[in-house]
Amino acid sequence: MRRWDGRRSLQARLWIIGGAICLLMGGAPSRGASPSGPDSDAPSNRFTFARIQYGGRFSSRAFFGAVPPWAHDYPRGGRHLMRILSEVSLVRVHPDEVILRFDDPRLFKYPFAYLCEVGFMDLSDREIEGLREYLLRGGFLIVDDFREEWALENLRAHLRRAFPELELEELELSHPIFNCFFSIRTLEVTPPYGEGVPKFFGLSDKRGRLMMIVNYNNDISEYWEWSDDPFAPIEQTNEAFKFGVNYAIYALTH
Amino acid sequence: MNRVFEWLFKYPPVVFERGELSFAALSSTSAWMAFGAVALGGAYVIVRRVRQPLPRRLKALLIGLRFGVFLLLIFCLLQPVVIVPSVIPHSATVALLVDDSVSMRISDVDGRSRLEAVRALLAPESPFLRQLTAKFDVRLFSLSGEDLSWSARASGAPRAIFGSGEGPVRTDLGAGLERVLATPLEKPLAAVLLISDGGHNVPRDLSTIPSLFLARRVPLHTIGVGQEQIARDVEVVRVNVPRRILQGSSVKADLLVRCGEASPRRVRLRVTEDGRTLQSEEIECAEESGPQAVSLEFTPVEVGIHRYVFSADPHPHEPIVENNRVEAIVEVRDEVARVLYIEGEPRWEYGKIRAAVADDEHLNLVSVVRTAQGKFYRQGVESGEELVRGFPERPEELFRFKGVILGSVEAGFFTREQLEWLEAFVARRGGGMLMLGGPRAFSAGGYALTPLADVLPVELRRPSEVPREDSTEVSAYAPVVTEAGREHPLARLATDPRANERAWRALPRVTVPETFTRAKPGAIVVLEGVKQSRDGIRPILLAVQRYGRGLGLAFTPSDSWRWQMEMSSADLSHETFWKQMLRYLVSSADDPVNLLTDADTYEVGDDVPVRVEVRDELFRPVADAALDVQVQTPQGVTERVRVNPAPDSEGEYVGRILVREPGIYRLQARARRGDRELGHAEAQLVVRVPDREYREAGQNIELLKWLARETGGRYAPLSEAETLPAELEYVAAEHSIRVTKELWDMPIVFVLLVGLLSLEWSVRRRRGLI
Numbered sequence A: 001m002r003r004w005d006g007r008r009s010l011q012a013r014l015w016i017i018g019g020a021i022c023l024l025m026g027g028a029p030s031r032g033a034s035p036s037g038p039d040s041d042a043p044s045n046r047f048t049f050a051r052i053q054y055g056g057r058f059s060s061r062a063f064f065g066a067v068p069p070w071a072h073d074y075p076r077g078g079r080h081l082m083r084i085l086s087e088v089s090l091v092r093v094h095p096d097e098v099i100l101r102f103d104d105p106r107l108f109k110y111p112f113a114y115l116c117e118v119g120f121m122d123l124s125d126r127e128i129e130g131l132r133e134y135l136l137r138g139g140f141l142i143v144d145d146f147r148e149e150w151a152l153e154n155l156r157a158h159l160r161r162a163f164p165e166l167e168l169e170e171l172e173l174s175h176p177i178f179n180c181f182f183s184i185r186t187l188e189v190t191p192p193y194g195e196g197v198p199k200f201f202g203l204s205d206k207r208g209r210l211m212m213i214v215n216y217n218n219d220i221s222e223y224w225e226w227s228d229d230p231f232a233p234i235e236q237t238n239e240a241f242k243f244g245v246n247y248a249i250y251a252l253t254h
Numbered sequence B: 001m002n003r004v005f006e007w008l009f010k011y012p013p014v015v016f017e018r019g020e021l022s023f024a025a026l027s028s029t030s031a032w033m034a035f036g037a038v039a040l041g042g043a044y045v046i047v048r049r050v051r052q053p054l055p056r057r058l059k060a061l062l063i064g065l066r067f068g069v070f071l072l073l074i075f076c077l078l079q080p081v082v083i084v085p086s087v088i089p090h091s092a093t094v095a096l097l098v099d100d101s102v103s104m105r106i107s108d109v110d111g112r113s114r115l116e117a118v119r120a121l122l123a124p125e126s127p128f129l130r131q132l133t134a135k136f137d138v139r140l141f142s143l144s145g146e147d148l149s150w151s152a153r154a155s156g157a158p159r160a161i162f163g164s165g166e167g168p169v170r171t172d173l174g175a176g177l178e179r180v181l182a183t184p185l186e187k188p189l190a191a192v193l194l195i196s197d198g199g200h201n202v203p204r205d206l207s208t209i210p211s212l213f214l215a216r217r218v219p220l221h222t223i224g225v226g227q228e229q230i231a232r233d234v235e236v237v238r239v240n241v242p243r244r245i246l247q248g249s250s251v252k253a254d255l256l257v258r259c260g261e262a263s264p265r266r267v268r269l270r271v272t273e274d275g276r277t278l279q280s281e282e283i284e285c286a287e288e289s290g291p292q293a294v295s296l297e298f299t300p301v302e303v304g305i306h307r308y309v310f311s312a313d314p315h316p317h318e319p320i321v322e323n324n325r326v327e328a329i330v331e332v333r334d335e336v337a338r339v340l341y342i343e344g345e346p347r348w349e350y351g352k353i354r355a356a357v358a359d360d361e362h363l364n365l366v367s368v369v370r371t372a373q374g375k376f377y378r379q380g381v382e383s384g385e386e387l388v389r390g391f392p393e394r395p396e397e398l399f400r401f402k403g404v405i406l407g408s409v410e411a412g413f414f415t416r417e418q419l420e421w422l423e424a425f426v427a428r429r430g431g432g433m434l435m436l437g438g439p440r441a442f443s444a445g446g447y448a449l450t451p452l453a454d455v456l457p458v459e460l461r462r463p464s465e466v467p468r469e470d471s472t473e474v475s476a477y478a479p480v481v482t483e484a485g486r487e488h489p490l491a492r493l494a495t496d497p498r499a500n501e502r503a504w505r506a507l508p509r510v511t512v513p514e515t516f517t518r519a520k521p522g523a524i525v526v527l528e529g530v531k532q533s534r535d536g537i538r539p540i541l542l543a544v545q546r547y548g549r550g551l552g553l554a555f556t557p558s559d560s561w562r563w564q565m566e567m568s569s570a571d572l573s574h575e576t577f578w579k580q581m582l583r584y585l586v587s588s589a590d591d592p593v594n595l596l597t598d599a600d601t602y603e604v605g606d607d608v609p610v611r612v613e614v615r616d617e618l619f620r621p622v623a624d625a626a627l628d629v630q631v632q633t634p635q636g637v638t639e640r641v642r643v644n645p646a647p648d649s650e651g652e653y654v655g656r657i658l659v660r661e662p663g664i665y666r667l668q669a670r671a672r673r674g675d676r677e678l679g680h681a682e683a684q685l686v687v688r689v690p691d692r693e694y695r696e697a698g699q700n701i702e703l704l705k706w707l708a709r710e711t712g713g714r715y716a717p718l719s720e721a722e723t724l725p726a727e728l729e730y731v732a733a734e735h736s737i738r739v740t741k742e743l744w745d746m747p748i749v750f751v752l753l754v755g756l757l758s759l760e761w762s763v764r765r766r767r768g769l770i
Helices: A010-025 A074-090 A105-109 A127-138 A150-164 A219-226 A232-252 B002-007 B015-017 B029-048 B057-077 B112-119 B127-135 B175-184 B209-216 B348-357 B395-399 B416-427 B497-506 B573-587 B701-711 B716-727 B747-766
Strands: A051-052 A096-101 A112-116 A140-147 A200-204 A210-216 B020-023 B080-087 B093-098 B108-109 B135-142 B189-197 B220-224 B235-240 B245-248 B251-259 B266-273 B276-284 B291-297 B304-312 B323-334 B336-341 B365-370 B375-379 B403-406 B434-435 B479-481 B524-530 B540-547 B549-553 B592-598 B600-601 B605-613 B625-633 B638-641 B652-658 B662-674 B676-688 B714-719 B736-742
Touching: A074 A219, A074 A232, A096 A105, A105 A127, A112 A232, A112 B348, A112 B736, A127 A140, A127 A210, A140 A150, A150 A210, A150 B736, A210 B592, A219 A232, A232 B365, B002 B015, B002 B395, B002 B747, B015 B080, B015 B127, B015 B716, B029 B336, B029 B662, B057 B747, B080 B716, B093 B175, B108 B112, B112 B716, B127 B135, B127 B716, B135 B175, B175 B189, B189 B701, B189 B716, B209 B220, B209 B701, B220 B605, B220 B701, B220 B716, B235 B323, B235 B605, B251 B304, B251 B323, B251 B497, B266 B291, B276 B291, B304 B662, B323 B676, B336 B348, B336 B573, B348 B573, B365 B573, B395 B416, B403 B573, B416 B434, B416 B549, B434 B573, B479 B497, B549 B573, B549 B736, B592 B662, B605 B625, B605 B662, B605 B676, B625 B652, B638 B652, B701 B714, B714 B716
Parallel strands: A051 A096, A051 A112, A112 A140, A140 A210, B093 B135, B093 B189, B189 B220, B220 B714, B245 B323, B336 B365, B336 B403, B403 B434, B434 B549, B592 B676, B600 B676
Antiparallel strands: A200 A210, B020 B080, B080 B736, B235 B251, B251 B291, B266 B276, B266 B304, B304 B323, B365 B375, B479 B524, B524 B540, B540 B549, B592 B605, B605 B652, B625 B638, B625 B662, B662 B676
């Protein structure tokens, strides 16, 4: 939960503070939230947004209040994306996210997963094995909401453990993931906060299927989360949804 | 049995069957009755005179025994005779037709060859020949065409038949019998005796033969030689393999193997490709006699035309090793089969099927997924214009594909015309159509009243009758291979049957949005679903049927993607299943021009029928095509084959090739209509040195019996051949007279007389009456 840059007003600040309080008061998952419960048993014959939970020693800057880094933008980010996906396409969606770890076998019921704040991520060997299996079997992972070189390096270090044979590669606008539903016009997007230049990296398998997209120096889920806020900039929100919908359609068709 | 009868009754049974019983001394029935009454009275008087009172039963027994004795004596005094028609000695001819083909060299008659056994039958001292020559002039013919002008009284059987020569490599019983009937003889022909194993292995109908014999009033008697099932022989009867496959596809060869009763119980089968062993497998021979089905699976590596030999290793005492092998030709094609996949909504099934077949170089999955209303995402298309409206705009475009997959897409997505194209795609073009389970598929998709309802192997319901999707039914059914599906290529995840069973058992459960429990007649259910409790309904998961020239398939689950996501990444079950599915889907799709023969393998000397099918780009028959058909012999000589339009089938052209040398014959056909080339086709056939005589070489008793029965003759196995001369002798014909044969001195009369008196004496002695 972060602020977006510039143009913020007092009202927006109030909204953010109010929203944060709401989250703190009401049901945001705490660190180590159990993946059991109705969410993780959602009907897997519908398109379902699976959020990856991970452990680690989180510094104070990883938290926004009591929310652990893997839970940022939960639950409204995924919920809003599912709603939009359902509206603009014929995808049958499950409205709520499920929360699972990489080493949970139930994750394989949900081939579309979301992972954020990877700078704070510390995966065990079992989770690394789970990550590898998940992607090799055909799962698709969005890595979002992180910035700065140290965070990217932490992601790379984890990926080297999982896929020593593969490397992250920067994606270009011509990649099918940016054209499979909406034709995205530019990758020069405005991040909701931070100073870094957003980049899109991908990890592909030996057949060229993109298994993972990495939104570096970016947080498109932030736009999804605040899309129902009347003060959120509509154009950037729309663009964020285009990325999200394209990611889903790409995952479903490749 | 016949010999015992003949000893007791003095004459063979046929004399009593065909003769009339009479009494030379007295032919009146009333006199015969008077004699009987006197005998009865005499017997009573004799017994009555006994003063000692006797129990009633004993008295009756003694009267009966004495009465019997009197009766027999009276029978003899009346001079009993049988009057029977009998041929006038040497007034007629009997033709012996001996099968001298290669199969008669098989040694299965008490350690002798069939021909040696026949030679013994025809030896001058044999009772058979003595009886025959006593009454008839005998002429000997061989099936190979020689009237041997053989004198039966001469010593020794003719070398032409029984010599060490090879004999004819095929047997035509019809030609041999016709030749005998056509041969002019000095004396009328009384009967023909065919001595054969019943092997008839030329494409000639024997149904006209009986009428020829009936018209001449000549019976045909048959003597069967050889065992019906050759006890120590193992035979590979035949093999069935696909003629063409895509490179990388496995070949499932269905063999028929016959093991004799006394052959080893375990037999090793081998498949060799161009002389190199590809696979060998030991099989257990079935307990029951008759051919047993065996499947061998192998994967050809290289593109091209391959000659495969399927053989059973011979055992040391096997009488026929020539029938241990069969051959087949498989063309491994390096081509890319295009399959069209129409999906009505983005879902995991779509992407995971695409991913499963992505690395198959011989499949091009061209797909369209409707991502939103009126919005399509196309993959695998050849150009920016292809499938831009979500479906081919002309039937010619559709017919360029070899298979079509319909995902969760409702019937209303298509126009009526497009649905008719799809039906014709299967029925006429020979393509395969697969429908996948989903919320908009099958009955829920409104297909019940469309032409595609007939194509599918399951019965569709009206949309109102379809139960609503129930979220609790998610992944409810475990896939199970049915009995019928066990041998089906679609159910083959592993070559070894046990490994295959394990592979299916390990797969996760799937969801079936609409359950079907009954397939259409003629459809094969390959997979069905089983619930955790293993009770309740077992819905069809995969069914297949032939429809017209093509295939209709139904795969009812909506989430086979679980077989990918919920199995280890090292497990290839999902990929294997879908690659096989798509390869099977395109397997029935022919090219517009096809060159066909009725078999893969022939023998030197065969007249091979050739058929060319010519169709246009819409796969409609072309009746006015100009055809150029050529054949290249194994020696490399190219000859033109003349073909003519088939009278009964539009768009088909037929011709014949006489194959004269062993090896591979290559055929090629080019079809044109005016200036436009319609297409070309190739075919190959193996021509082998003749071995037909060794195939199914057991005695064909049924055929021999049928020939005899239909012509008024009789069948006898070789061991009972001696009974036949009597059959020929006692027959009413132009060259026969009625002869009277005395019966009073039949041994049976004296046996009975002595028996009755002995019994009476024994009874009296026991009772103290003497």
